[in-house]
Amino acid sequence: MSVDAATVKRVAHLSRIAVDDADVPKLQGELNAILGFVEQLNEVNVSGVEPMTSVTPMVMKKRQDIVNDGEIASEIVANAPASEDDYFMVPKVIE
Amino acid sequence: MFSDIPVTDLTRLTLTEARDGLKAKQFSATELTKAHIAAVEQARALNAYVLETPEHALKQAAASDERLAKGEAGPLEGLPLGIKDLFATKGVRTTACSRILGNFVPPYESTVSSQLWRDGAVMLGKLNNDEFAMGSSNETSAFGPVVNPWRRQGSNVGAGAAGAIEGNHLVPGGSSGGSAAAVAAHLCLAATATDTGGSIRQPAAFTGTVGIKPTYGRCSRWGIVAFASSLDQAGPIGKTVRDTAVMLRSMAGHDPKDTTSVDMTVPDYEASVGRSVKGMRIGIPKEYRLEGLNAEIDALWQQGIDWLRAAGAEIVEISLPHSKYALPAYYIVAPAEASSNLARYDGVRYGLREQGRDIIEMYEKTRAAGFGAEVKRRIMIGTYVLSSGYYDAYYLRAQKVRTLIKRDFEAVYDQGIDAVLTPATPSSAFGIGEKGSADPVEMYLNDVFTVTVNMAGLPGIAVPAGLDSQGLPLGLQLIGRPFDEETLFSLGQVIEEAAGRFPVGERWWA
Numbered sequence: 001m002s003v004d005a006a007t008v009k010r011v012a013h014l015s016r017i018a019v020d021d022a023d024v025p026k027l028q029g030e031l032n033a034i035l036g037f038v039e040q041l042n043e044v045n046v047s048g049v050e051p052m053t054s055v056t057p058m059v060m061k062k063r064q065d066i067v068n069d070g071e072i073a074s075e076i077v078a079n080a081p082a083s084e085d086d087y088f089m090v091p092k093v094i095e
Numbered sequence: 096m097f098s099d100i101p102v103t104d105l106t107r108l109t110l111t112e113a114r115d116g117l118k119a120k121q122f123s124a125t126e127l128t129k130a131h132i133a134a135v136e137q138a139r140a141l142n143a144y145v146l147e148t149p150e151h152a153l154k155q156a157a158a159s160d161e162r163l164a165k166g167e168a169g170p171l172e173g174l175p176l177g178i179k180d181l182f183a184t185k186g187v188r189t190t191a192c193s194r195i196l197g198n199f200v201p202p203y204e205s206t207v208s209s210q211l212w213r214d215g216a217v218m219l220g221k222l223n224n225d226e227f228a229m230g231s232s233n234e235t236s237a238f239g240p241v242v243n244p245w246r247r248q249g250s251n252v253g254a255g256a257a258g259a260i261e262g263n264h265l266v267p268g269g270s271s272g273g274s275a276a277a278v279a280a281h282l283c284l285a286a287t288a289t290d291t292g293g294s295i296r297q298p299a300a301f302t303g304t305v306g307i308k309p310t311y312g313r314c315s316r317w318g319i320v321a322f323a324s325s326l327d328q329a330g331p332i333g334k335t336v337r338d339t340a341v342m343l344r345s346m347a348g349h350d351p352k353d354t355t356s357v358d359m360t361v362p363d364y365e366a367s368v369g370r371s372v373k374g375m376r377i378g379i380p381k382e383y384r385l386e387g388l389n390a391e392i393d394a395l396w397q398q399g400i401d402w403l404r405a406a407g408a409e410i411v412e413i414s415l416p417h418s419k420y421a422l423p424a425y426y427i428v429a430p431a432e433a434s435s436n437l438a439r440y441d442g443v444r445y446g447l448r449e450q451g452r453d454i455i456e457m458y459e460k461t462r463a464a465g466f467g468a469e470v471k472r473r474i475m476i477g478t479y480v481l482s483s484g485y486y487d488a489y490y491l492r493a494q495k496v497r498t499l500i501k502r503d504f505e506a507v508y509d510q511g512i513d514a515v516l517t518p519a520t521p522s523s524a525f526g527i528g529e530k531g532s533a534d535p536v537e538m539y540l541n542d543v544f545t546v547t548v549n550m551a552g553l554p555g556i557a558v559p560a561g562l563d564s565q566g567l568p569l570g571l572q573l574i575g576r577p578f579d580e581e582t583l584f585s586l587g588q589v590i591e592e593a594a595g596r597f598p599v600g601e602r603w604w605a
Contacts, residue, residue, distance in 0.1 A: 003479065014478050015462070016441070016462055017471055018462070027472070030535055031479070034535060034536060037426065038426055042492075046499070051491050052494045052501065055501065056312045058312070075202040076444075078200070080443070080445060088443050090457070091451065091453055091457050
């Protein structure tokens with residue numbers, strides 16, 4: 001399978017990465033090189049094989065449902081590009 | 096052994112020699128740390144450190160000297176280390192070498208690094224790496240490439256004017272290129288690193304250092320910037336097998352904050368260094384004898400076989416039939432996980448923000464400006480293979496292939512194989528700008544021998560084993576059973592003793 005220019009733009013948008021039209025052909029070539037490389041997986045007979053979900057067989061640990069952290073709002077917003085009164089500030093989302 | 100060592104030469108000690116010297120009071124932690132701080136300052140042209148923390152280091156060293164005086168020394172007391180910039184360090188800038196993290200200062204400490212400080216270690220600073228650990232040459236770092244302290248025989252590389260490097264230097268490998276270069280150039284006694292497809296073992300091989308990626312689950316991933324969560328593992332790069340054994344004991348261990356970290360006792364790995372390998376069965380996978388394999392690599396591999404046989408191990412040819420599919424499967428699984436993990440960099444909670452007309456444009460412009468080309472490519476590939484209509488054909492198929500790769504190893508271990516011996520890399524270090532500029536896959540092929548280990552979650556160690564005709568180091572890789580890092584340390588020591596060590600001689604950059 002290979003991707004066309006429209007697919008590159010669609011994937012860029014799904015990835016939330018702005019891509020200039022001028023950069024699309026180069027990106028398309030690179031993505032197709034990678035997709036061409038992974039094509040060889042089609043040679044493998046995978047019928048009846050379970051997809052891997054965990055390399056180490058283990059039971060998922062569950063922590064107790066108790067509050068053990070918090071009250072550190074100012075630390076949490078300390079690295080934010082914009083914050084006010086311990087809230088993250090973003091462009092207006094709802095009109 | 097340590098008497099009359101000039102202060103500058105303290106950096107030439109191995110981690111365990113320095114530990115023993117501190118205990119014998121031949122020098123102080125402060126002296127040892129000062130020697131390293133000076134070496135780091137003189138090596139800025141190598142670009143191994145992206146942040147130096149000398150005051151922090153001296154404060155820790157002074158505290159270590161107090162504990163040493165009181166006889167309360169921890170296992171790493173007073174030993175200066177470098178930390179890959181993927182590990183969150185409380186109050187110390189952590190960027191994953193990406194513009195998108197900007198001046199991120201974590202209010203928390205990664206579990207692995209916190210265990211090093213618990214055991215008395217000293218932090219010299221943060222080490223360069225490929226952006227978000229995506230790369231095999233350290234060329235994708237937002238801080239620029241790292242210079243390998245090794246040079247080809249007769250190369251034009253040297254220290255130029257104004258502290259710059261002149262000539263066409265070699266890459267140190269990646270993604271833990273800063274870690275490997277810093278250890279090789281004596282800019283720390285050992286370093287932390289991470290390995291998703293070969294990022295500890297390949298740079299170790301390129302710099303004549305030792306690197307071990309432990310079994311998935313051995314080290315906590317908590318507080319390490321995530322790339323591909325089902326593959327990422329932390330591990331050390333050191334000057335000797337013994338040094339990495341000591342480091343791993345401190346780094347490993349159960350952490351309730353990482354549900355994939357295993358609740359198993361961490362052995363005293365150092366005790367396995369020097370243990371007999373007599374009677375061990377070593378598998379040689381025929382599928383790794385790639386068509387067109389470099390003759391020098393092939394000869395080194397044979398040399399490694401001979402060394403292990405001479406030490407009493409039994410050599411057995413084995414088959415790992417799905418090996419060739421590990422790299423293509425990796426380039427589906429790893430980007431898929433990366434596209435999900437890196438969704439958090441959106442210009443809201445930390446790091447860079449570019450303004451946009453609305454929130455979507457803000458996200459898109461922020462991520463376009465903040466991520467480098469390789470990271471963007473991988474996010475886009477990951478997004479594509481997970482997108483509606485393609486998930487089964489790509490991602491699900493790759494995860495099934497991964498099951499087959501793991502079964503290959505299980506089958507040989509069930510036959511009584513104790514470890515597998517392979518080359519670490521298909522070549523020695525290459526020049527900056529030499530690979531991957533036209534086709535990203537050319538760079539990916541660097542990890543052809545290492546990536547199977549991540550796909551199967553196994554431990555793997557790279558040990559330097561010789562020099563090629565250009566005078567550059569080459570490494571061998573040993574792959575172990577799950578959670579049997581001890582066997583790798585025993586076998587790695589046999590190779591180290593047979594091959595000798597490969598320290599960089601001249602400080603040509605200073």
